[in-house]
Amino acid sequence: MSEIYFPREDSYLLEKYVSLFAEKSVLEIGIGSGIQSFTAAVKKEVTFVIGIDINQKAVNHSTKLAKQKVHKNVLFLQSNLFKNLYEKNFSYDKKKNEIVITKKVVTKEITDKNKKKNQKIDNHKVWKYGSKTNNQENHTFHTIILNPPYLPEDGFKKDIALIGGKHGYEIIEQFLNEVNTFLHTNGRILLLFSSKTGKEKVDTFIENNLLEYTLLEEKYIGGFETLFVYDIKKTDILKELERKGLQDIHKFSKGHRGDIFIADWKNRHKKSKNSANKNNEKDSVAKVIIKKQRANIQIETIRNEITVLKKVNKKRIGPKLFFADDNSKEPFFVCEYINGIKIEEFLEKKSKKEIQKVLKNIFEQCFILDTMQLTKEEMHRPYKHIIVKEKVSKDTFMKEKNTKLKKNKQTKEHLPILLDFERCRYDSDPKNVTQFCQYVTSQRIRTLLERKKFTIDIEKIRKTAKEYKENKDISSLLKSVGIDE
Numbered sequence: 001m002s003e004i005y006f007p008r009e010d011s012y013l014l015e016k017y018v019s020l021f022a023e024k025s026v027l028e029i030g031i032g033s034g035i036q037s038f039t040a041a042v043k044k045e046v047t048f049v050i051g052i053d054i055n056q057k058a059v060n061h062s063t064k065l066a067k068q069k070v071h072k073n074v075l076f077l078q079s080n081l082f083k084n085l086y087e088k089n090f091s092y093d094k095k096k097n098e099i100v101i102t103k104k105v106v107t108k109e110i111t112d113k114n115k116k117k118n119q120k121i122d123n124h125k126v127w128k129y130g131s132k133t134n135n136q137e138n139h140t141f142h143t144i145i146l147n148p149p150y151l152p153e154d155g156f157k158k159d160i161a162l163i164g165g166k167h168g169y170e171i172i173e174q175f176l177n178e179v180n181t182f183l184h185t186n187g188r189i190l191l192l193f194s195s196k197t198g199k200e201k202v203d204t205f206i207e208n209n210l211l212e213y214t215l216l217e218e219k220y221i222g223g224f225e226t227l228f229v230y231d232i233k234k235t236d237i238l239k240e241l242e243r244k245g246l247q248d249i250h251k252f253s254k255g256h257r258g259d260i261f262i263a264d265w266k267n268r269h270k271k272s273k274n275s276a277n278k279n280n281e282k283d284s285v286a287k288v289i290i291k292k293q294r295a296n297i298q299i300e301t302i303r304n305e306i307t308v309l310k311k312v313n314k315k316r317i318g319p320k321l322f323f324a325d326d327n328s329k330e331p332f333f334v335c336e337y338i339n340g341i342k343i344e345e346f347l348e349k350k351s352k353k354e355i356q357k358v359l360k361n362i363f364e365q366c367f368i369l370d371t372m373q374l375t376k377e378e379m380h381r382p383y384k385h386i387i388v389k390e391k392v393s394k395d396t397f398m399k400e401k402n403t404k405l406k407k408n409k410q411t412k413e414h415l416p417i418l419l420d421f422e423r424c425r426y427d428s429d430p431k432n433v434t435q436f437c438q439y440v441t442s443q444r445i446r447t448l449l450e451r452k453k454f455t456i457d458i459e460k461i462r463k464t465a466k467e468y469k470e471n472k473d474i475s476s477l478l479k480s481v482g483i484d485e
């Protein structure tokens with residue numbers, strides 16, 4: 001185990017801001033000598049401090065110091081980042097003058113209905129933290145301090161108090177990916193790092209976790225090295241999403257104009273009063289997608305997508321829109337996460353019969369969009385934008401041939417979902433069906449379909465597609481593609 005990191009220039013720089021800003025409940029990660037924790041602990045605005053370090057020696061050292069200094073509102077624990085803090089509550093008992101850490105009590109929410117059929121509670125899977133522990137004050141911190149090891153490995157130094165990973169930024173990245181669970185809605189993170197860590201990287205990790213920062217100080221310390229102190233807070237979007245009950249929000253994908261995040265939405269059906277769809281799903285955790293316009297993007301694509309999704313959802317097209325904010329500077333929406341495979345992978349893997357059903361379904365959706373005079377765009381190359389999900393439905397009490405009743409027979413169905421309506425627009429001559437025809441007859445897809453024993457007669461399809469433009473007769477088009485026999 002490496003030695004304790006004793007205060008250097010960076011520590012004193014951060015200490016200045018700890019003494020200015022630390023308040024209420026404080027968590028320090030990577031205590032080293034304990035300097036930040038002790039600076040925070042003596043502030044009148046601070047209730048208590050928990051300091052953690054991966055190095056047991058550092059923990060022992062600071063624990064000893066705390067005893068000498070008779071600091072009762074500081075507690076030091078060994079942990080690799082937040083690892084040993086999950087499922088815990090933290091509070092300060094004023095009377096006893098000590099820090100109390102308890103295990104989170106997870107209780108099942110017992111409704112009156114459930115009380116009667118006590119054994120059936122498990123089926124309801126509605127989980128809630130015990131009334132006391134539900135309070136954010138108990139398991140989040142108002143101030144979180146991080147002075148991490150931030151230097152890249154250089155082949156010589158192997159000290160965990162200095163090295164932040166192969167590139168230097170790994171620990172900061174992991175910290176920022178996990179911190180939101182532990183940070184109070186109105187809390188702040190005080191982070192110190194060096195130019196050697198890579199400022200751009202750190203800025204990206206902050207953005208990826210829906211956080212924002214203010215630069216408190218930038219200090220050149222020689223040797224081509226600059227230190228940065230950041231004051232990091234939750235963005236308004238993150239606060240809003242957390243308030244609505246979204247948890248574990250993470251970056252999912254980066255588009256050209258938007259950022260996509262994925263999250264868990266607990267008790268979705270309780271909170272979706274304003275959603276376009278009010279179905280009564282029993283499962284109380286839903287995976288959702290958050291799509292947000294990137295701050296530097298001028299074109300109002302997300303606002304357009306929100307308007308279109310509201311319209312097409314009524315025809316059961318697109319991912320279900322749960323809620324949206326199209327008024328703020330950075331509009332966003334939250335919709336159903338489609339767990340499935342991209343269209344091309346589906347065409348590669350599945351049987352002719354399954355493919356026929358799915359292609360027919362997509363053509364029908366395109367037809368509906370045409371009748372709505374909307375052109376989605378890019379239906380001729382929908383590589384990323386059609387996801388096929390497998391829907392399992394339970395047919396209870398299916399009658400079998402021998403007249404015995406069979407319970408819960410499962411039927412599987414493949415449902416293609418069209419994604420990304422940001423460029424969808426009103427069009428007096430809508431092109432969804434014809435664009436999708438182009439896709440099906442493209443060299444790549446044609447080869448794929450022919451391998452599955454489809455007969456693709458390009459001339460015939462082109463002719464019926466042309467006719468479709470005139471007579472809007474989708475059935476002859478489907479026949480010509482060989483998906484409606």
Ligand SMILES: Nc1ncnc2c1ncn2[C@@H]1O[C@H](COP(=O)(O)OP(=O)(O)OP(=O)(O)O)[C@@H](O)[C@H]1O
Pocket residue numbers: 253254255256257258259260289291319335336337338339384385387419420421422
């Ligand atoms: N509801 C969803 N369920 C599952 N995956 C999704 C969902 N929405 C988006 N994605 C995934 O995220 C990717 C990007 O989404 P989308 O195309 O909507 O974003 P974008 O910003 O418009 O991207 P681009 O600029 O590349 O078009 C999609 O290709 C898809 O893989």
Ligand SMILES: [Mg+2]
Pocket residue numbers: 255256420422
């Ligand atoms: Mg897009």
